[in-house]
Amino acid sequence: MSTRLQTGGRLIDRNARRGFTFNGRRLEGVAGDTLASALLANDQMLVGRSFKYHRPRGFVAAGAEEPNGLVNLGTGGRFEPNQRATTTELFDGLACASQNHWPSLDFDIGAVNGPLARFLPAGFYYKTFIQPRPFWKHVYEPFIRQSAGLGQVPAERDADRYEHFYAFVDVLVIGGGIAGLQAALAAGRAGARVLLIEQTAHWGGRAPVDGVTIDGHPAEAWIARALKALEGMENVTLRTRCMGAGVYDHGYALGYERVADHSPGDTRPRHRLWKIRAARIITATGAIERPLSFAGNDIPGVMLASAVRDYVANWAVSPGDRTVVVTNNDDAYRTALMLREAGLVVPAIIDARPTASGPLVRAAREAGIRVETGRGIARVKGAKRVTGVALCAQAGEGAVLEEIPCDAVAMSGGWSPVVHLWSHCGGKLTWDAGQAHFRPDPERAPTSHDGAPFVIAAGSANGYLLAGEALADGDAAGKSAVRSLGMAAKGGAVPKAEAEAEGPMTPVWMMPQGAGAELRMKMWLDYQNDVKVSDVQLAAREGYESVEHTKRYTTLGMATDQGKLSNINGLAVLSQSLGADIPQVGTTTFRPPYTPISFGAIAGEARGDTFQPLRRTPMHRWHEENGADWEPVGQWRRPYCYPRDGESREDAVGREVKNTRQNLGLLDASTLGKILVKGPDAGRFLDMLYTNMMSNLKPGKCRYGLMCNENGFLMDDGVVARIDEETFLCHTTSGGAEHIHAHMEDWLQCEWWDWRVYTANLTEQFAQIAVVGPHARDLLEKLGGMDVGAGALPFMAWSEGEIAGVRARVYRISFSGELSYEIAVPASQGLALWEKLVSAGEEFGLMPYGTEALHVMRAEKGFIMIGDETDGTVIPQDLGLHWAISKKKDDYIGKRAQQRAHMVDPERWQLVGLETLGGGVLPEGAYALAPDQNANGQRNTQGRVTSTYYSPTLERGIALGLVRRGPERMGEIIEFATLDGTTMSAKIVDPVFYDKDGEKQNV
Amino acid sequence: MLILHCPHCGVDAEETELAPGGEAHLKRFGPGSSDAEFESYLFHRENPRGVHFERWRHAFGCGKWFIAARATDTLEVFGTYRAQTAAPPQDIRDAITAKRPGWAWRDLA
Amino acid sequence: MSEPVSALDGAACEGFARVAEQGPRGMITLRGDLASVAVKNAATGVAGVDFPGQRECHVVGERGLAWMSPDELMVMLPHAEVPAAVATMTGALSGEHSLVADVSDARALFRIEGPGAREVLAKLAPVDLSPAAFAPGMIRRTRLAQVPAAFWMAGAETFELVCFRSVAQYVFDLLKGAAAPGGEVGYF
Incomplete structure (x- = not known):
């Protein structure tokens, strides 16, 4: 059984007990435990089931490399699946459950897969279940879905908060073992800004477990001194529980700090994702021991030899009473010696090498441990727990020589450097035949923006597995990093680490080497x-x-x-x-993150209210208090309508449209883009930017303009007001301001940089309010301050003055077809003016209206809307906007493209109005059907609906659409497909449904 | 994630502060140009494995456009310069030559 | 005119740094040739502080000049003085290709104060905020989470930050979250 030893455990405090539950069972551990060590101390070796065969699985490792010990961790808002018990620090009240089994961990129906394993070979997804086809959907897939998958999906909202942190350093050292510490010391002494991060809660890595001495003292003493020295340097920052998750281009690295995983519910953020920019990165990430491939090497109780050592030394937990050690190297002998010293039984060390003679081997023999060389494990006995091993000759086919009863197996197939972070950004590897592993090739390091190598591997991560070499390599890495940055490395004696020498290892990829099919399947x-x-x-x-x-x-x-x-x-x-x-076969690609990191850490602050920016106008609060139903427009929130008690959205929109047409409406138009364009060449510039002529616009006047991209496609529209000889104010669509401003700057900076034009995006400087309807002038005259009469302020003019005591610019423009004024005032005055308008407008029947009423009214007038009538493939000519395209200009952005053969094709779909025969409303985006089918067997089409509404004014459905040769086909009836498979008939009509002559807006 | 030096404001800006603008030093063809010229201007782009010239805008910073001379394979940056430059300046070309003798881009070498 | 209203009406919160939206501050965008004597005089004339070099920001109380780009300055002054200042500057630059625009209301202004102020910003902006890299007298235009922002220091432990007015609430929520107690990083 696995149990807590009476003495020892360098990381635990036996007096601080920690209660926790596993599958509902109350257990106890101590402070300093990992969840894995605490479970093992309670003899809970069986912790999960495998993914495919649902085989019982126990801990194999003691750290980040653990493949089996995954649990559903936490409850409620802190529940998270697939948490590694070996890297989970125990805390009081921790609750966890094993995963991937049904109905229970001990008895799993899915394990029926086991005996059937021969029918689930490699690639079984691809071949076994393909035929007969219908079985896939109805039999195989449901079965696989039931049995596959790890953990459970959290049901509740994450209770924690997460954050990012940007750090800029000269040298980032990843890994706080002795090599990392020494690298940080060397870099820190040179004065470099250093960040040293370690994924566990403890410094020093393996050295204290492996009995390393440094400068004649136990490693722990040196580690403490090194930490003290580092803490004393102002230019060095130390961080535990912070894993180097990934290394990216130009010295970028991610550190995943698990701030409060071990203390849930304190006030701290749970995880912090460090976004680190480092001139040099030292990866001192250690090495991972490899398992050996023998039959039954997955039975709970079979562990890595180093993990057995970790459990004993760090947490005083013995994985078994009788542990057989199986190895191809000297290092695993340390495990046998440590177990023996702890008073446990080591029945045998099975060494696959023909001979073994290093000092550690000698020590084991001298301690009276039976050493069998040239032997291997033929198979492990046991089901949910090891009960023994069968010995065989490593060189043979697996004939059993002897069975040894035991309850644990400590295996070691040699060590592989953790080269992940070295490799993430393109660092190449070289095969080290002596150690049988890939290690970083210093000649082919990842390079940065200046072409210089920026990652340096150090210590065992660099292939220096022996403590003495690792420490010296860490020192060299630190010095080489600072020297490459032009800093002088300080001298000083390199500490000398010593450990028992090791004899050569022998690669063993299969045990025994001639194993037959039966064994290889296990x-x-x-x-x-x-x-x-x-x-x-x-x-x-x-x-x-x-x-x-x-x-x-x-x-x-x-x-x-x-x-x-x-x-x-x-x-x-x-x-x-x-x-x-x-080396010829090579490795697969190492990709970040090193171990999974939480989605919360990746999202950081981008959740809840700050998931994305939400843009509010100066009148936002008023809309909110007056029941606005919101519509997102880009990142803006605009009122869609203002439903009154018991009113549906449709009814509210209908009321708002009718009231605006008959009385008076008020629209918050602040979201419209407003870009100031000024300079001697401003007119010339706008002539290039817009399809029509702007340079001949008179100061005081407004003109509607279309803006295309160089592809000829319509990208934005709006009214341009000429402020003075050199100054224009360009209105853009809501949400278009930033990208149109960028578009202007692009042309000014990159093409016509000798033109004298400045721009400024003034969108948010102004609150803009549209006062719309037959009583619009009455209201403004009542408030007073400036002449808004038809003489002083005719249609498509603007003027400056005061409205209700507020400095304002008033534009006589209309997107509704009604008498309309758009009033721009400083944003800080917006709410005040809005409220004055609302209260003064009461006598005229004023009601605010939202974006949907705006849309309905513009569609009734046949006005296009960017994003509805356009989709990035529509040119102004398609929309019948020839009147807004200058014939006089030699050039404008998009003009040449509009001359391309496809653009002048008369077969293009063009804008028309659509009137359903029954008065119904066409579905949004519906396609107009054409005869026959295309090559793919789809119905041919001849147009589509771009805008469709119920018109409260006309009391019928109206739509705008693009139809093949549409304007030539007035009066023709065409069919539109609906989602339920039926069709609707609609007549092609003029796109202007209401007040065709524009009399109402021009009063 | 790239870091590029903005030659306008002097900031070494990480990629999230920048907006990419595609191939640099395009010659605009407008009305009067042939179909082939216009097609080339609008659609044909270099796609080198190696030295490339790209437009970037310091969108979250000073708002100015600049051009980066960069290796697409190693992400090495040879230099950045203002977009108000008709062709790559000599010092940038020299810097590239020092690192990549024999480089070529369009009709440059 | 009504009393000008700032975007958040002076919202504030206390964390390991104090975050407070400031009342309306006058801000004028000036674009022009920054080497021109007329431009320099127009800017320093109304701001009353030294002309800033590249990425510099000189602030004294509510008055200041910030270098925004090679052809743009931000002129800061009390909100009420803006109309007169715009007129003065426009007049002074009448013969000069330039642009002068009141942008006071287009922005929201925040103060982040306290020993943890650097850390609050370092959680949100991809900028080296160590004292060696960022100090009073400098301005940085950058990205604050997902929106553009600019900040400078008004004292050893005080930052002033501007963003667009429409995202004032978003920025306040960001700063509040970043300054929440328990989030101290202990880095600077």
Whole structure:
């Protein structure tokens, strides 16, 4: 059984007890535990089920590489699936549950997959279930969906908050082991701005566990001194619980700080995503031990030898009473020695190497531990827990020589440097045959904006697995980083780390080397995704030669652990199957993040009210208090209508339209873009920008204009007012202001930079209020301050003065067809003027109206709307706007494009009005049907609806649409398809439905 | 994520402050141009693996356009200069040559 | 005229830094040739502070001059003085290609005060806010989460920040969240 030892545990405080629950069972751990160590201390080795076969699974590792120990963690608003128990710090009241099983962890119906495993080989998704076709939908897919998937989806809104933080440093050191600490010391002493981040809550990495001494003292003493020195440097920042998640172009890196995962509900943000820009990045990310591939290597109780050591040394937890060690290297002997020292039984060390003779081997032998060289494990006995191992000759086919009872197996297949962060941004690897691993190739480091290498690997992440070399490499990395930045590295003796010497390891990719099919089917490579040696071999036989293809076909390394344990073993098996060298086969691509990071951290502040900017006009609060029903227009919120008690939206819109046409309406038009264009060349510039002539507009007058892009397509429209000889104010569509302003600046800066024109986006300087309807003039005259009579202020003119005591510019323009004034006042006066208009307008029957009434009224008048009648493929000529396209100008933006053959094709769809025969309303976007079908068997079309409304004025449906040769076909009746498969008939008519001669707006 | 030096305001701006504007140094063809000229102006773009000249706007900063000489394969930036420049300045071309002898872009080399 | 109303009517909150929307402040955009003596005189004449160099911002109380781009300045002064200042500047620049526009009401102005002020902004803007990189006398136009903004320092621990008026509430909510107690980073 796994249990808490009586003594030891460098990270725990035995006196601080921490209660938690697992699958509802109350358990107890101590402060400093991880969830994994606490579960193991309670003999809970079985923690989950595998993804495909639902095999029972226990902890394999003790850190970020753990593939099995995933739990549903937390409750309510703090529930989160797939949390690694090995990287979850225990806190009082933690609640977690195992996942991926039904009905219970101990008894899982899905495990029926196990015996059927032979029918679920690599690529089974692609081949086994394809035929017969109907079975896929009705049998296979529901079955797979039921049995697949990890964890549960959170049901409640996330209770926590998250944030980002931008940091700029000279040197970012990722990894707080001895190499990282020394690198930070070296860089910090040189005066560089240094940020050192460590993913766990503790500094020092593996050195204290592995019995390393530094300068003659235990590693822990040196680590404490190093930390003290670093804390004393003002230019160095230290951060634990902060994982280097990714390294990106130009020295960008993400640090994932788990601020409050271990103290949920305190006032702190749960996670902080550090967006770091570093001139140099040192990846001191350590190394990960590889499993060995023997039959039954996934049975709970089989663990990495280093993990067994971690549990004993860090948390005083013994994974088993009798632990067999199986290895191909000397390092795993440390596990045997440590277990023996802790008073536990090590029945045997099974060493696959023909001979073993290093100091650690000698020490084990001297301690009386049985060492079997040239041997391997034929298979592990047990189901939900290891009960023993069967020995065989490593060189043979698996004939059992002996069975050894045990309840744990500590395996070691050698170590692989964590090269992920080195590789994220293009760092290349080199194969180290001696250590049988890929390590960073310093000649091919990722390069930055200046072409210089910006990532430096250090310590065991750089292939220096021995403590002495790792520490020296960390020092060299720190110094090399600062030197490359032009700083002088300070001298000083490099601390000397010492550990027992190690003899050479021997690569072992399969145990035993001649294992037959039965055994290979039980050798797991990827624990989480249930990929076995036999699957990779099958893929190779089926022709998958590329490691990237094999990965996707078998799903090797595609689980949440991204193959941290399985990657090298899998590609070694593949290369053997292909008869190729490992470096020839290569690795799959390492992509960020290193381990999964929360969506909350990625979103940061962008959630809830600050999910995206919401733009409010100066009168926003009034609209809110007066029952506005909102419509998003770009990022603006505009009132769609103002429903009164018991009124539907449709009724409200109808009332607002009728009242505006008959009495008086008030519209908040502040969202309209307002761009000032000024300079001696302003007229010339606007002549290029708009399709019509603007340079001959008289000061005091307004003119409607169309703006196209260089493709000829209509992009914006609006009224231009000439302020004085050199100054124009260009109105744009709501939400168009920023991009039209950018469009203007683009042409001014990049094409006509010798033209003397300045622009300023004044959109938000003004609140703009449209006073619309037969009583519009009455209201303004009542408020007084300036002459708004037809003589002083005729249609399409503007004038400046005061309205109700507010400095204002009044434009006599109309988008409704009614008598209309648009009044612009400083935004700080907007609400005050609006309220004055509302109260003074009472006697004239004033009602505010929203965007829908605006739309209905403009459609009744046949006025186009950018975004409705246009979609980025429509030219002004399509919309019958020839009157607004100058014939006199040699050039304007889009003119040449409008001469292209396709643009002058008479077959183009063109704007018409549409009147349904029955008075009904055409569906939005409906297509006009044409005879026959196209090559794809779809019905041919000859037009589409662009705007469609019920007109309260005409008491019938009206629509605008683009129809093939439309204007030539007045009076013709065409059919429109509706969503329910029926059709509606509509007559092609003039697009102006109301007041064709414009008499009402011109009074 | 790129960092580009804005030659107008002097800020080393990260990509999120910038707006891309596509290939630089296009010659505009308007009315009177042939179909082939106009097609080339409107649609034909370089797509090099290596040295490229691109327009960027410091959209969240000073609002000015500039041109970056950049390697599309390594993301190395050889230099940035104001958009009010008809052709890549000599110092930029020299900087590219120093790093990538034998480079070519359109009719430049 | 009614009393001018700022976007949020002086909303404020206390976190590990204090965030407060400021009352209306006069702001005038001046575009022109910044090397021109007329432009320099027009700007310093109404602002009463030294002419700023590239990315500099000189502020004394409500008056100030900020370098916005190679051909743009922001002139700050009390809100009530704007109409007269615009007229004065326009007059002074009559012979000069330039643009003078009142933008006071187009913006919202915030103050972020306290020892944690740098950290509040460093959560939202991709800018090096360490004291070595950003100090009084400088201005930075940048991105605050998803909107444009500009900020400068009005003291050792005080930032002033402008954004567009329509997103004042968004920016206030951002700053409030970034300054919420418990969010201290301890970096600067």
